[in-house]
Amino acid sequence: SNEGRGFVLRRIIRRAARHGNKLGANQPFFYKLTAALVELMGDAFPQLVSSRKQVEKVLLQEEEQFAKTLDKGLRLLEQDIAELKGSEIPGETIFTLYDTYGFPVDLTNDIARERGLTLDYEGYEKAMDRQRARARAASKFGMDYNAAGLNIEGSTEFTGYEHIDGHETIRTVIVDGNEKNAQAGDEAVVVLERTPFYAESGGQVGDTGLLTWSGGRFKVTDTQKEGSNHLHIGTVIEGELFPGLEVDARIDHARRERTKKNHSATHLMHAALRKVLGEHVTQKGSLVDPDKLRFDFSHFEPVTPEQLREIEHQVNEQILDNTPVQTEITDMEQAQAKGAMALFGEKYGDTVRVLSMGSEDYSVELCGGTHVARTGDIGLFRITSESGISSGVRRIEAVTGFGALEWVEETEQTLREAAKLVKGSRESLVEKVQQTLDRNRQLEKDINALQAKLASSAGTDLAGSAVEVGGLKVVASEMEGADRKALMETADQLKNKLGKGVVVLASVEDGKVTLVAGVTKSDTGRIKAGDLMKHLAEQVGGKGGGRPDMAQGGGSDPSRLADALAEVPAWVEKNIA
Structure with a gap:
């Protein structure tokens, strides 16, 4: 990983790789230490034995990746050192080595210490601050409500598992960061005592919808969380909003239903990934919205077309079985005994919500999101893309329900149009395209031969x-x-x-x-x-x-x-x- 404990491990590995390189190890070597570690520690940690091949693969990949950047980074550092007028390596150089070449600051410091040089830590921190500012500016939301420090008292009761609407009371109205009444045209944040609106969490987007009252409407464009409260973010269409006002809250039901299908399919796909690729697969991030699902997971190499077909097949098999989706509120110890997967980095309370779906508990995870009642409600699952987004992290995007059906129809239309272009049918399309490619290759050879003759004649x-x-x-x-x-x-x-x-x-x-x-x-x-x-x-x-x-x-x-x-x-x- 590029953060947390994974980043610390990466720094250790890269420091070892560099010192090995200095000692003359021009080929990857660090991954070979796995065998010795398994021999020494395998009895105490059986997972070392079962995961040995996986560990070796990941370490080898990390060494090979770092070897590509080490030479480039060292050349840049050597060039800057050669042009150095004083004894301090500039902060911009340290930042570039870190940002572009993956050099941890302590690795640059090691090299500097060997040369009797120091680092411009202040300049480095300024460069990092500029990067953080750029990242914040590119953020999805105009305001980070957690960072804004609203400090809203109390908590919102979420009723959205069972209800899509409700008659609720406004507790707080916030306009421009201040608690005050909102008029028509104002962008505001509304906090209710209870709400059916799901607040963005666990990768699932927040609900949208309407708050209505006599003579007024508030369009909810997003729902976020701040502490234990749900923030209904949107615009007053007409009327006035103020604390104590009773409103009818109704989510966009069709949007919620599409999102639920994608979220439940994400759980089934996570389970399928672990069964097809191995138990090293863990979630690294996800996005579940009404149009698609996006799932990032740990894996060291591209997923093959055959593996993608098997993953897709297993998910659709669970959908066709149409088993009920079960939820259970329990404590963490019982949830883990049930085999529920917890996501690293997520915070869980004293009680957790365990979601089980599929035949023979195909998928069991801790999740607070909204889901379908039966797996068959998902309808259809199709993977649309697979790609790498960073070292050791892959991404799959997929669609479900009518979105999957539309994707299939568009693909069919593309096939029909392609077949028409090569004067064939869907069944003969591959053969016709191959014939066209073979003919093009022959024509290219003929053109090259004629151009050679033309060149000679000219x-x-x-x-x-x-x-x-x-x-x-x-x-x-x-x-x-x-x-x-x-x-x-x-x-x-x-x-x-x-x-x-x-x-x-x-x-x-x-x-x-x-x-x-x-x-x-x-x-x-x-x-x-x-x-x-x-x-x-x-x-x-x-x-x-x-x-x-x-x-x-x-x-x-x-x-x-x-x-x-x-x-x-x-x-x-x-x-x-």
Whole structure:
């Protein structure tokens, strides 16, 4: 992980890897210590024995990843040390090493201490503060209500497990951070004594809906938590809001139902991931909203298409079994005895809510979110993407219910359109696409062969137009319809034919100029292709450069190309050594 105890472990591993590197260990070595640890500690910690292969894989991956960044980071540090005027490494350098290359500050400090240098900790902290400020500015919410320190007394009773509406009493109204009445048009935060609105928690988004009363409406656009209170965030549409006012609270029921399907599917998918990939899989983050579910989990490599199909199959199998979703309020000890998974980093009270779903308790987790009554209510589950988001963390996105049905229909439509393009059917689509790709590859080979012939022929024709300048044969010409590759091949052909010379070739397509310049290798001491290209590209409103023997460029003003080419012999004569 990049935080907490996982980050501490990563720092230890990376420090070990660096010292091993200093001692001459140019290949990964740290992961090999697993065998010795299992032998010494396996009896006391049986999970070391059962997880040995997994531990070795993760450690090896971490070493290999760090090896890629170590060299780059060390080069940057060495460069900064070489340019250092005093004895203190700047804070910006320390921050860049940490932010870009994963160097913990203590690793940079180790290197500095070996050189008799110190670190600019103050400058480093300022750089970190700037990054935190950028992160806060990019945050989803305009106001962090927890950080705002509202300190609202009391607690809100949540009735949303059983009800979607209720007749409730307002306890507090907050406008611009202050407790006061809200008028029409005001953005406000409303706290009720009781509420059916679910507050964002555990990855599930907060409910939206309406608070209504005689002569007034408040549109709830989000529900958040502050301590034990639910904050109904939104805008007064009409009327006035004040403490003591009784209102009818009603959530957006259709939105809640879609969210419930996605949340329950997340639990089933978490269980399927552990069964298919291994028990090392743990939740690293999730988002459950009405449109999709997103689940981040610990895993050291991409999930294969075969594994994704098996995960999807297992979840849909549980959905088709249509078993009841069971909830139980108990204490943590009994919940763990039941096999409930607790999420690391989450805070749990004296009593917890255990959610069991699927055949033979396929999934058992601690969860305070809202869920379907039966697994069959989810309808259909489809995985839409799988990707890596950081070292050792993968992400799966999926859809359920009508969202999954729409995704299937869109996929079917795409298949039909693709089949139509290749004059086939859904059943013959793969075969038809393969035939098209094979034909394209053959056509590319034919084109390359023809371009080689064209280059050879053009080279012969253009060689006859060469003019002599200072013992060099100079060719500068436009080749109509030639792409950059054809220009390069023709330039090579010409250099071979000329023996000693300078070649400039150009073409124009869609108002853009493509330029290639070449100098025979034996003459690069007298004139440089890169210098010639810079001059030429400027003449046609562009840029260019390259090696002494071959350079490329382009421009956006074809009207000046003829004059630029005509001036090449004079430029060569002026600049030849």
